[in-house]
Amino acid sequence: QVQLVESGGGLVQPGGSLRLSCAASGIIFSIYTMGWYRQAPGKQRELVATITNGASTNYADSVKGRFTISRDNAKNTVYLQMNSLKPEDTAVYYCNAYLRVGATLGDYWGQGTQVTVSS
Numbered sequence: 001q002v003q004l005v006e007s008g009g010g011l012v013q014p015g016g017s018l019r020l021s022c023a024a025s026g027i028i029f030s031i032y033t034m035g036w037y038r039q040a041p042g043k044q045r046e047l048v049a050t051i052t053n054g055a056s057t058n059y060a061d062s063v064k065g066r067f068t069i070s071r072d073n074a075k076n077t078v079y080l081q082m083n084s085l086k087p088e089d090t091a092v093y094y095c096n097a098y099l100r101v102g103a104t105l106g107d108y109w110g111q112g113t114q115v116t117v118s119s
Helices: none
Strands: 003-007 010-012 020-024 033-039 046-053 057-059 067-072 077-082 091-101 103-108 115-116
Touching: 003 091, 020 033, 020 091, 020 115, 033 067, 033 077, 046 067, 046 077, 057 067
Parallel strands: 010 115
Antiparallel strands: 003 020, 020 077, 033 046, 033 091, 046 057, 067 077, 091 103, 091 115
C-alpha cells in the first residue's frame, strides 16, 4: 500500500514562514521524483516545486526565491520550506511521487494540507 502523508499546514500571517513535510511509504523513495502542488479556490492545480532523485530542483516562477524543496531519503520524506508568505499562497498543498522509465510506472498523491495566509 502506497501512502503519502502531508503535515505542517496551518494559518500564518503575511510575511511569515511555514514548513510542510510529506512522509512516503510503500515505494522505493530514493528513485522517485517528488513534488509539491497546490490548488487555490476557483483555480486549477498547479506545480509549486519538484526535486528529482538526483536532487535537481524546479520551482514555479511565483515562488522562486521564497520556497525551498528538499528531501531526506533516509527518512522517506520531502519538505517544502515556505518563507515570505503572501495571501496568494493560500491553497491546499499536495505531495506527489512520480516515476517514469519510458512509461509512467508510478504516480501517487497525498491527501493535501491547508495553508492559509491572512492577517
